[in-house]
Amino acid sequence: MSLFDAPLFKDAYEQLTQAADVMGLDRNILERLKYPKRALQVAVPIRLDDGSVRTFQGYRVQHNMTLGPGKGGIRFHPGVDLSETAALAMLMTFKCALVGLPLGGAKGGIEVDPNELSRQELQSLTRRYATEINMIIGPNVDVPAPDIGTDGQTMAWFMDTYSQIKGYTVPGVVTGKPITIGGSLGRAESTGKGVAYCVNFACQKLGMTIDKNTTIAIHGFGKVGVPAAQDLSAQGARIVAISDVSGAVYNKDGLDIEKCYEWTRQGKYLKDMEGVELISNAQLLELDVDVLIPAAIDGVVTKENAGNVKAKIVAEGANGPLTREAIDIITKRGGFIIPDILCNAGGVIVSYFEWVQGLQNFFWDLDQINGKLHDILKDSFDNVFDTATKYNTDMKKAAFIAALARLERAMRLRGLFPA
Numbered sequence: 001m002s003l004f005d006a007p008l009f010k011d012a013y014e015q016l017t018q019a020a021d022v023m024g025l026d027r028n029i030l031e032r033l034k035y036p037k038r039a040l041q042v043a044v045p046i047r048l049d050d051g052s053v054r055t056f057q058g059y060r061v062q063h064n065m066t067l068g069p070g071k072g073g074i075r076f077h078p079g080v081d082l083s084e085t086a087a088l089a090m091l092m093t094f095k096c097a098l099v100g101l102p103l104g105g106a107k108g109g110i111e112v113d114p115n116e117l118s119r120q121e122l123q124s125l126t127r128r129y130a131t132e133i134n135m136i137i138g139p140n141v142d143v144p145a146p147d148i149g150t151d152g153q154t155m156a157w158f159m160d161t162y163s164q165i166k167g168y169t170v171p172g173v174v175t176g177k178p179i180t181i182g183g184s185l186g187r188a189e190s191t192g193k194g195v196a197y198c199v200n201f202a203c204q205k206l207g208m209t210i211d212k213n214t215t216i217a218i219h220g221f222g223k224v225g226v227p228a229a230q231d232l233s234a235q236g237a238r239i240v241a242i243s244d245v246s247g248a249v250y251n252k253d254g255l256d257i258e259k260c261y262e263w264t265r266q267g268k269y270l271k272d273m274e275g276v277e278l279i280s281n282a283q284l285l286e287l288d289v290d291v292l293i294p295a296a297i298d299g300v301v302t303k304e305n306a307g308n309v310k311a312k313i314v315a316e317g318a319n320g321p322l323t324r325e326a327i328d329i330i331t332k333r334g335g336f337i338i339p340d341i342l343c344n345a346g347g348v349i350v351s352y353f354e355w356v357q358g359l360q361n362f363f364w365d366l367d368q369i370n371g372k373l374h375d376i377l378k379d380s381f382d383n384v385f386d387t388a389t390k391y392n393t394d395m396k397k398a399a400f401i402a403a404l405a406r407l408e409r410a411m412r413l414r415g416l417f418p419a
C-alpha cells in the first residue's frame, strides 16, 4: 500500500498541501517534504515468560532533518505501522519548526499491546528494539522520547542498551528519562501542562475565563491527559469526563481528578470505578462542554461524528485526533481548534531542554523550565493566531504555514533551493 493511501499520512499530507496553497509555497519545497528522509523497519523477536518466542514489527522513521537531529517519541500500541509512524514523523518536523527548536522530525514504534506483556517482556522488547535501530539513532542524529504506551522506564532501558553498545553512558540518546539518570524536571507533565497553557491562551483570545463554570472533557487519561486535567482542575475548571481504553467516566458537577489518577495509577480501568456514571468514549467526544481535549489516539473525530462535537474549543492534545474533514466541519460551525503541532508541543519543548541540559551537564530548576515553556508556547500561539488572521485561514492551516515558513527559510539557506 502506498503511504498516500494510509489515512493518517494522507491526512497529514493533504493538510500540508492545503497550507502550502494558501501561503503560495514553492511547489519544489513541497515536493521535497512529501516523503520521509529515511525509514527503518525491524523485526523485534523476544522470548516470552512462557518460553515461547514472539516477533514484533518495529519502525523508526526520520522525516526531515534540515533544522537538526531527528526528534520524536516511541509508541508501543497495536495500531502502529509504517504509514502511521511516517505520518507522525512528518508532524514532528512541523511541530519542531513551529516552536523554533533546532530539531527535525522523527517517530518510532512497535506494533504491540503493552498491556499484554509482563515488565520483563517489555524490557526485552525495548532492549531488542534499541539494538535493532541503534545504527540510525544518537544524540546528534536522532533522539527518541516517550509516546503512547512508553514512559521514563522504557527510555532508561533504551538508554542503557545504547550505552552498552557504545561502551560508555550516553544520556543524550533519549529524552523523557527518569531524573536520576539525566532526565529533566518538568518533562513528565510538560505535554499536558502545555495543553493547559494553550487552552488558557485560546480562552483569552475568545474572551472566556477559566472558572468553576468552565466544563472540560478529556479523551485519554495518560501522560498527556492526566497533567492537563490536574492543571486545569487546579485552575478551577470542572473536568466533567475523562476516558481510557475501557470507556469514560462522567460527573456533571466535576470529577475528583486526584481520585481518578490514584485509580488508574494502580493499573485499574476507569470502567471499574465506583460512584461515577459510565459513558462510552464516543459519547465523551460529543458532550456539551466548553473545552474538549482529545488526548489519546489519532482519528477519533471524523466526518461521521464531527457534526455532533459541541465544544467551543477543541484542544488537540493527541497527534492527529481530528481528521481533515472533521476539522472543516468544526471550523465551519465556529469551533476554535488548537492544532496538535502547537497544542501538544510542550513535550518536545521540554525534551529539547532535557537534551540541552544533558549536553551541558548543567541542570535547571522547575521554575526556569516552566517559565521558558510558557514563553515559547505563548509566542508560538500568537504567531499561529496572527498567521491565521494574515492569511484569513483557520488555526490548523495557520500552524502549518508558520512552520513551513521557517522550514523554507532553512532549506533555502542550506542550499538545496535558491535563497
Ligand SMILES: NC(=O)C1=CN([C@@H]2O[C@H](COP(=O)(O)OP(=O)(O)OC[C@H]3O[C@@H](n4cnc5c(N)ncnc54)[C@H](OP(=O)(O)O)[C@@H]3O)[C@@H](O)[C@H]2O)C=CC1
Binding pocket: 073, 146, 147, 148, 149, 150, 191, 219, 220, 221, 222, 223, 224, 225, 243, 244, 245, 246, 281, 295, 296, 297, 298, 317, 318, 319, 344, 345, 347, 348
Ligand atoms: N507523551 C508525550 O509527551 C506526548 C504525547 N503526544 C500524543 O498524545 C497522545 C497520548 O499520548 P500519551 O498520553 O503519551 O499516551 P499514554 O499511553 O500515556 O496514554 C494514552 C491514553 O489513551 C488511551 N487509549 C489508548 N488507546 C485508546 C483507544 N483505542 N481508544 C481510546 N483511548 C485509548 C489510554 O488508555 P489505557 O491507559 O487504558 O491504555 C490512555 O488513557 C498520543 O497521540 C501521543 O502521540 C503528543 C506529544 C507528546
Ligand SMILES: O=C(O)CCC(=O)C(=O)O
Binding pocket: 071, 072, 073, 074, 092, 095, 143, 144, 145, 146, 147, 175, 176, 319, 344, 345, 347, 348, 349, 351
Ligand atoms: O519529546 C519528544 O521528543 C517527542 C514527543 C512526541 O513524540 C510528540 O510530540 O509527538
